Amino acid sequence: MTVYLFNSDPNCHLLKQLVLEFQTDILSSLEVLRGGGLILYPTDTIWGIGCDATNPHAVEKVYALKKRPGKKSLIVLLADKRDVLKYATQPDLNIFDYLRTVKGPTTVIYEGAVGLAENIIQEDGTAAMRVVNDRFCKELIKRFRKPIVSTSANISGEPFPRSFNEISEKIKKGVDYVVRCGQDDTRLKEPSSVVKWNKDGSIEVIRP
Numbered sequence: 001m002t003v004y005l006f007n008s009d010p011n012c013h014l015l016k017q018l019v020l021e022f023q024t025d026i027l028s029s030l031e032v033l034r035g036g037g038l039i040l041y042p043t044d045t046i047w048g049i050g051c052d053a054t055n056p057h058a059v060e061k062v063y064a065l066k067k068r069p070g071k072k073s074l075i076v077l078l079a080d081k082r083d084v085l086k087y088a089t090q091p092d093l094n095i096f097d098y099l100r101t102v103k104g105p106t107t108v109i110y111e112g113a114v115g116l117a118e119n120i121i122q123e124d125g126t127a128a129m130r131v132v133n134d135r136f137c138k139e140l141i142k143r144f145r146k147p148i149v150s151t152s153a154n155i156s157g158e159p160f161p162r163s164f165n166e167i168s169e170k171i172k173k174g175v176d177y178v179v180r181c182g183q184d185d186t187r188l189k190e191p192s193s194v195v196k197w198n199k200d201g202s203i204e205v206i207r208p
Contacts, residue, residue, distance in 0.1 A: 025179045026140055033144055038062060038175040040153055040167070042182030043077065044105045044134035045192045047161055048150035049175060050077075056117040062149055063119070065174040068156035074120055075107050075192070076129045077150045079141035084129060087115050087147060095197050102193065105130060109196040109206065116147065130192055136181050152191065162188040 029039045029050075036058045039050045049065060051058035053076045062074065078084060081096055089112035099106060113120075113127030121127050129147070132138055141148055152160040153167045161167045164183045172178055194207040 021180055022136070025136070025181045026143060028177050029140055029179060030144055032177045033058075033146075033148065035176075036061075037177070038065065039177045039179060040172060040175045041136070041140070041179040042134070042164070042185070043137050043150050044130075044132045046189045047153045047164055047167055047182075048075075049153050049171065050148045050150055052144075053077075053116050053120060053147040053149045056119050059117045059119050059149060062151060065171065066151065066154070066156045068151075072156075073109075073122060073128050075150045076116060076120060076127060076147045077137055077141060078129055078131050078147050079138050081131050083147065084110065084131065087127070087129065088112055089114055092197060092201060094201060098197075098203065099131075105133070105192040107192045107194045109194065111197075111199060120149070126196070128194065136179070160191060162190070 029041065032039050033050070033052050036052065036055050038058070038061055041048060041050050049062055051062055053059070059074065063069070076087070078087070084091055084095075088110035091110055095108060099108070107128050107130040109126050109128045111124075111126050113125060116127055130150075132141070137148075153171050154160050155168070155170065163186055165186070191207070193205070196204040196206055198204060
């Protein structure tokens with residue numbers, strides 16, 4: 001009989017450690033989000049400052065940390081395209097066909113935003129939302145059962161960080177939890193593309 005000693009395999013130990021860190025990050029982030037706090041976390045694009053997108057007091061903390069004027073647009077992350085139907089009234093379903101044709105992460109500005117913090121929804125009733133593919137983000141949002149704010153981890157007007165190492169200490173110290181997952185990723189990333197889907201079905205590119 002062959003006995004497999006998985007525990008003697010250093011790769012097995014590494015895998016267990018990564019799984020444990022992942023779950024610790026998820027649970028710690030959930031605790032902070034539920035308490036109205038801020039997290040610093042990796043997304044499908046650049047590192048972001050996050051909070052409960054339905055909590056106006058938490059959203060205000062984001063504006064304050066970034067020294068950003070209130071009502072300036074923040075991106076909201078969703079776990080599934082079906083969630084768009086919860087937070088945008090009667091979105092054009094052709095949006096989903098369009099998103100299947102784009103190569104990279106794309107944020108869509110939807111009209112008729114509902115169910116989000118009032119300081120996220122713009123004066124014209126729009127809100128910027130993106131369905132994520134990143135494993136950590138998707139897991140976190142699904143378990144939180146609410147959308148999460150994602151805004152670049154920098155002071156307003158300063159360059160956005162392309163990796164964790166470029167994030168300032170002021171931002172790191174200004175949040176309630178810093179996610180460990182993804183900190184070792186040295187790839188230089190870019191923000192998502194942003195498009196606005198108009199009522200007539202036309203697309204306006206806000207950020208390529």
